[in-house]
Amino acid sequence: MSVTWLKKATKTPESNTSEARRVVEEMLTTIKAEGEEAVRRYAHSLDKWSGEIVLTPEQIAAQIREVPADVRRDIDYAIEQVYTFACAQRESVKDIEVTLPSGLIAGQKVLPVNTVGCYAPAGRYAHIASAYMGVATARAAGVKNIIACSGPYLGQSIHPCVLYAFHRAGASTIMTLGGVQAISTMAWGLFTGTPADVVVGPGNKFVAEAKRTLFGQVGIDVFAGPSEVAVIADDSADPRVVACDLVGQAEHGHESPAWLFTTSHALAEAVMQEVPRLIDLLPPVARDAASCAWRDYGEVILCDSREEVVAISDRYASEHLEVHTRDLNWWLESLSCYGSLFLGEETTVAFGDKCSGPNHVLPTKGAARYSGGLSVHKFLKTLTWQRMPREAVPQIGEATARISRLEGMEAHARTAEIRLEKYFPGTAFQLGTPVTR
Numbered sequence: 001m002s003v004t005w006l007k008k009a010t011k012t013p014e015s016n017t018s019e020a021r022r023v024v025e026e027m028l029t030t031i032k033a034e035g036e037e038a039v040r041r042y043a044h045s046l047d048k049w050s051g052e053i054v055l056t057p058e059q060i061a062a063q064i065r066e067v068p069a070d071v072r073r074d075i076d077y078a079i080e081q082v083y084t085f086a087c088a089q090r091e092s093v094k095d096i097e098v099t100l101p102s103g104l105i106a107g108q109k110v111l112p113v114n115t116v117g118c119y120a121p122a123g124r125y126a127h128i129a130s131a132y133m134g135v136a137t138a139r140a141a142g143v144k145n146i147i148a149c150s151g152p153y154l155g156q157s158i159h160p161c162v163l164y165a166f167h168r169a170g171a172s173t174i175m176t177l178g179g180v181q182a183i184s185t186m187a188w189g190l191f192t193g194t195p196a197d198v199v200v201g202p203g204n205k206f207v208a209e210a211k212r213t214l215f216g217q218v219g220i221d222v223f224a225g226p227s228e229v230a231v232i233a234d235d236s237a238d239p240r241v242v243a244c245d246l247v248g249q250a251e252h253g254h255e256s257p258a259w260l261f262t263t264s265h266a267l268a269e270a271v272m273q274e275v276p277r278l279i280d281l282l283p284p285v286a287r288d289a290a291s292c293a294w295r296d297y298g299e300v301i302l303c304d305s306r307e308e309v310v311a312i313s314d315r316y317a318s319e320h321l322e323v324h325t326r327d328l329n330w331w332l333e334s335l336s337c338y339g340s341l342f343l344g345e346e347t348t349v350a351f352g353d354k355c356s357g358p359n360h361v362l363p364t365k366g367a368a369r370y371s372g373g374l375s376v377h378k379f380l381k382t383l384t385w386q387r388m389p390r391e392a393v394p395q396i397g398e399a400t401a402r403i404s405r406l407e408g409m410e411a412h413a414r415t416a417e418i419r420l421e422k423y424f425p426g427t428a429f430q431l432g433t434p435v436t437r
């Protein structure tokens with residue numbers, strides 16, 4: 001077994017985490033203490049925004065009028081794709097009712113949460129697609145109150161297309177607000193008076209850390225920080241396409257890893273030559289992001305066998321994973337840790353990012369080891385219930401009393417005992433030895 005790093009990163013997704021945590025904790029403490037006033041201050045100091053935070057219906061109507069008809073058509077198309085996939089997911093989650101051998105009837109009831117907060121990033125790029133990824137999915141889950149936030153774009157108010165996407169996808173309240181101040185506003189109900197039950201959406205390291213820190217006070221979707229891409233390729237892959245797809249995600253930011261796992265030395269060399277050339281051809285903002293990302297986080301790993309590739313890829317648990325190989329079904333069966341899988345050269349991460357259907361808000365920093373990305377499930381609660389015919393009480397009651405007493409919990413045992421005495425007076429039951437200590 002041999003695995004060789006032909007290019008090794010100097011940084012990992014964990015790099016720079018502690019500094020982001022410190023900044024976020026300080027901001028959350030200030031916002032908790034000073035509320036909306038502190039939010040306005042951060043909006044001004046970090047994003048140069050001192051206008052209104054919550055958009056009125058009139059402002060929404062006026063701003064979306066600026067969005068050209070052909071742009072609306074594209075956004076509508078993408079919303080339809082994402083919403084349709086999310087509705088199919090919702091359909092797959094069922095209420096159940098089952099009679100257990102004891103006679104007890106038990107069930108699960110799946111309900112949406114009441115209020116959610118959906119974030120769409122707006123730092124380096126106008127993340128129109130993130131706006132509908134969150135809101136359309138919440139709507140498919142049946143959420144009634146959807147609060148949506150995105151930062152001012154380049155010092156102006158929320159980008160008109162992001163606004164259109166939020167509105168069209170079904171947001172109830174829309175705010176021009178970015179970063180930690182937006183996440184805490186949604187979590188704590190600032191400006192609306194209604195705290196979100198769940199806050200979702202992607203963002204930079206500050207946004208992702210804010211969600212992580214607030215988890216517990218609110219539900220979150222997943223740790224969805226700086227974008228990551230990995231490509232698995234064998235000698236049948238086209239190095240130009242592989243390189244293009246690595247660069248395609250490296251443009252997200254300075255901290256976006258791009259990894260190539262391959263069994264072909266020739267392909268690895270060709271991709272390593274092609275990536276810097278493609279980066280040089282980008283416009284300035286993207287070139288700056290992608291060149292830093294590839295320099296600090298880019299890796300090329302050569303493996304002897306496809307089984308080694310699977311082991312490495314599952315360890316990295318990349319947010320996006322493309323497979324450019326023969327025998328795609330083998331890879332689908334063998335891989336188990338990724339946010340979203342793109343099988344074959346025909347599909348690509350950017351299709352999923354914008355409009356193919358499955359959600360683009362996905363786990364980063366190894367979170368794909370334990371979670372998928374945003375889906376209707378993140379807005380749903382699976383609640384259980386039970387009902388019991390009296391005939392079932394002896395069997396369950398005896399076992400409950402005995403286990404409770406073994407655990408030393410006498411009061412629990414007595415809740416079984418009182419029912420057995422009431423429903424079956426004079427009958428002897430095996431209820432274990434009462435606790436005396």
Ligand SMILES: NC(=O)c1ccc[n+]([C@@H]2O[C@H](COP(=O)([O-])OP(=O)(O)OC[C@H]3O[C@@H](n4cnc5c(N)ncnc54)[C@H](O)[C@@H]3O)[C@@H](O)[C@H]2O)c1
Pocket residue numbers: 023046047120121122123124125127130151177178179180202203204205206207223224225226227252253256319360361362363364
């Ligand atoms: N994992 C996913 O599903 C996914 C999906 C889409 C995008 N993304 C990622 O989202 C990120 C978007 O980042 P972005 O920066 O462009 O937009 P963003 O909206 O996430 O962050 C911008 C906000 O960060 C705050 N900020 C900036 N510098 C700060 C500082 N020093 N201290 C405190 N707050 C600060 C500002 O308030 C600003 O509003 C990218 O990293 C991209 O890769 C991830």
Ligand SMILES: N[C@H](CO)Cc1c[nH]c[nH+]1
Pocket residue numbers: 127129130202226227228249319349353354360361362
């Ligand atoms: N690749 C991002 C998820 O990490 C989503 C996105 C939206 N637009 C472009 N990319």
Ligand SMILES: [Zn+2]
Pocket residue numbers: 227248249252349350353
């Ligand atoms: Zn992307």
